[in-house]
Amino acid sequence: MISMNNIKITANGGLSVLSAFANGHGAAFSIDLPMSIKIKKSGYDLFPNESVQKTVEFIKRRFDINDNFTIQIKSRIPQANGLKSSSAMTLSVVFGILKIENIKLNEIDILRFAAKASIYNKTSITGALDDLCSVYYGGFCHTDNKNMRIIKKYHIDYVPIVIAYSMRGRQTVNIDPEGLKNLSRKADAIENLIKHGMIFDAMEMNGNLYSSIFGSDYDLISYFLNKGASYSSQSGKGPAVYAIFNNNMLRKRAIDDFNFNYNIIKTHPSNRGITYECKNIR
Numbered sequence: 001m002i003s004m005n006n007i008k009i010t011a012n013g014g015l016s017v018l019s020a021f022a023n024g025h026g027a028a029f030s031i032d033l034p035m036s037i038k039i040k041k042s043g044y045d046l047f048p049n050e051s052v053q054k055t056v057e058f059i060k061r062r063f064d065i066n067d068n069f070t071i072q073i074k075s076r077i078p079q080a081n082g083l084k085s086s087s088a089m090t091l092s093v094v095f096g097i098l099k100i101e102n103i104k105l106n107e108i109d110i111l112r113f114a115a116k117a118s119i120y121n122k123t124s125i126t127g128a129l130d131d132l133c134s135v136y137y138g139g140f141c142h143t144d145n146k147n148m149r150i151i152k153k154y155h156i157d158y159v160p161i162v163i164a165y166s167m168r169g170r171q172t173v174n175i176d177p178e179g180l181k182n183l184s185r186k187a188d189a190i191e192n193l194i195k196h197g198m199i200f201d202a203m204e205m206n207g208n209l210y211s212s213i214f215g216s217d218y219d220l221i222s223y224f225l226n227k228g229a230s231y232s233s234q235s236g237k238g239p240a241v242y243a244i245f246n247n248n249m250l251r252k253r254a255i256d257d258f259n260f261n262y263n264i265i266k267t268h269p270s271n272r273g274i275t276y277e278c279k280n281i282r
Contacts, residue, residue, distance in 0.1 A: 004100050004278050006040040009092040011274045013077035014084040014134045015161075016236030017142075017203040018194060019210060022187035024146035026130030027194055027202070028084065029156055030138045031163075032270040035075040035088045039096040042070040051086065054121035055093045062113070063103055078165040078263070081240035086123035087131035090114050095274055111136060112148045138273040142194055155271040156199070160251040162229075164220055164262040165240040183209065200231045200244055207233025207242075214238060220260050227254035 013033035020026030045068045047053045052071055059065065071093065077085040094114045098105060105113065115127030124131075126145045133141035139155040186209055193202035211218070216234045224232040224243035228250040232243040241262075245251040251266065258264060 004102070006038070006278070007096045007099055008277045009037045009039070009096045009274060010276070011035055011037075011088040011092050011135045012084075012138065012270045012272065013088055014131060015203060015242055016082055016131075016206060017140070017199050018130070018187065018190050018206050019236040020126040020128070020130060020143075020145040022183040023191070024126070024144065025142070025151070025187070025191055026126065026128070026145050027140070027142040027191075027199070028130045028134040029140040029199065030134045030270045030272070031083075031161060031267045033077045033083065033163075033265065033267055035073065035077050035085065035092065037074075037089070037092040037096060038072045039093070039100060040070050041067050041100065044068050046070040048073050051089065051121045051123055052093060055090050055117050056097065058117045058120045059094060059097050063101065065097070065101055067101070069097065069100075076265075078163075078167075078240065078265075080168075081165045082235035082238050083163065083165070083240050084128075084131045084135060087114075087118065087128050088135050090118045090121060090123060091132050091135050091274065093117075096276065099276060099278075107136070108148075108150070111150075115145070115148060136274050138271040139269070140199060156269045158268050160245045160248050161267050161269070162224065162243045162245070162251055162254060163235075163240055163265040163267060164224075164243075164258075164260065165265070166262060168239075203235075204231045204233045207235060207238070210234065210237045217241060217260070217262075220262065223258075223260070224254060227257065229254065 012030045014028045014030045017027035079085045091114045115129045118124035129145045130143040141153045142151040190202045221232045229243035
C-alpha cells in the first residue's frame, strides 16, 4: 500500500468582494500572495500556533485519526488584515491531512468541512466559504455561506494591485455578527453589482461599508485614488487597504511617492488554486 508521509501545500490569499456577515452571502477573489505549508507524519504533534492545533484536532476527531503531525508554515500573506491568511491556512491543513490519510472527499465537501473547521478554530464566524472557495479554485468566487453552496466562480483578468497593510492587524473576535445583520439591505445592493459582473465596484462599496463600522485610514484611500487608482478601499473589515490600477505605470508612481506608516505589497489577481507536492512516498 502506498503511504504518503510528507506533503507541501501552496495556496494564495485574497481580497473581499462581499463580506458574508450581513446576509450570509460572500464573495472574494484570489491574489498572488502565497502561503506554503509542510505537513509530515511524526512521533508527536508539533504546530506553529493554536489555530493550526485546533484545526488538526477537528480533523482527527471527525475522521478518527491516530497519527501525529509536524506542520510548518511559510507565508507572504499578512495576518489579521482581511487578506484570507486564516482561510488559506485552514484549507491547506485540511487538504494536506486528507491527502496524507488517503481520505477521499469531493471538492464541495472538502470546502464545507474546511468551513466547519474555520468555525471550530475560531478564525471565522460564518465559515468563510467564499474565501475558502477562492483559495481552492483561484479566481473569483460568490457563495451562499448559510447553505454552504457555490453560486458562481470564474477566472478574472490581470490588473495591477497594491496592498497597504498594518502589522497590528484586526482580530475576527471583535465582530458583533448580530449587529451586522442590520446591514442586509446594503449587502443586497453590493450583491446586485456582483450579479452584473461589477466585482471591483462591489468590493469598493463593501469596503466602504465596513470602514464606516470598524474604521479605516481614509487619508490612505484618498492618496491612492488621487494617484490614479481606479478603485481603493479596505478588504472587507480590513484593516488592509487595496488599490487597483489600470496599468503598471500608475501603480509605480503611487508606490514611489508612498509615505504612510504601512507596509506595501505589489500583487495581482491569481487564477491558480491550491496545489500540492508529495515527498517521501514509499
